[in-house]
Amino acid sequence: MNGTRRIGTHHGVRSTVWAVASLSVVLLSAPVRAGSDGPAPWDADRARAMFARSGPVDSVGLSPVWALAVRDSGRSVEVLKNRFRDSAFSVGFPLDSVVLRRFTVRGSREKGEEMVLDAGVAVLSVRMDGDLDTTAIRWAPQPQTASEPRPFAGVGPIPHDGSQYCLSADGKSLLVLRLMPHAVNVWGETGSFGLFDFFDVSQPRRPRRIGPTLEADGPLDNGVVSADGSRIAVQILLPARAGWRGSRVVAFERKGSRLSAPRVVVPRTTTRGLHLKGEFLFVGMQRPPMHVFVMATTETISVFDLGRQE
DSSP states (O other), rough: SSEEEEEEEEEOOOOOOTTTOOOOHHHHHOOOOOOOOSSOTTOOTTTTTTTTTTSSSOSSOOOOEEEEEEEEEGGGGEEEEGGGGGGTTOOOOOSSSSEEEEEEEEOTTTTTTTEEEEEEEEEEOOTSSSBBSOOOOOOEEEEOOOOHHHTTTTSTTTTTOOOOEEETTTSSSEEEEEEEEEEEEETEEEEEEEEEEEEEEETTSSSSSOOOOEEEESSSEEEEEETSEEEEEEEOOOOEESSSSEEEEEEEEEEEEOHHHHHHHHEESSSSOEEEEETTTSSSOOOOSSSSSSSOOOEEEEEEEESOOO
């Protein structure tokens, strides 16, 4: 693939760039009737609310242990924070490199022109102490990535209408996102609300549910599962007067046959992309295979240590 593609659709949702267009959904409105934390009587999915009625308790989130920003209109980067240099920080940087992405759109529908997306990628080597080998960016065409895995759709309790199916690297855990199937949430409020389910698929013919279906307090935008299935993270869109003002990043830890309570990692960000490596969550980067939804030019990458209590 030469890094250029025509903009199309994927499972009924149009691929897009964050700054160009947002998902066309109904903005959240005032409550229309009281509800409970689920399952609601009208909810065929028997979902439960991700957060309590009052919403997320944590409005601060976690502090990143490492952060990078793209500078000079995409020509260089700067490391803004690096805890991996600290002698008290006993572990090295979790990856040997980070991936930057750049997307530009050519053409205009208003002028009757075909819209074409140019995609570029750059890989920057990172040393164990979190420092970079170079701060200069060398862009290359984005290589073609594998298709999103969907072999489990509709098997046993696994939803057949998922928007994203995220399989762990060991092939034993599956995160299924439905971006915004609910127009009424478990509290009886109208709007657009996403659902996610988590499964143990170590026995592919007999997938086992890990916890109930959870309903987010807005549309889901993206998700990721760690290589061993011990952690998952999702991005929930935050509504604005028109469109979206970013997303909230929330993480969960698997505890046997259930999930932990949600942990707000980032209360609000306009950065897209999630990647888990052990207990470290990268926000702003996502390694292949890339979901078509995650098509946003890299501005920042932040790393959060989910194993640390703050």
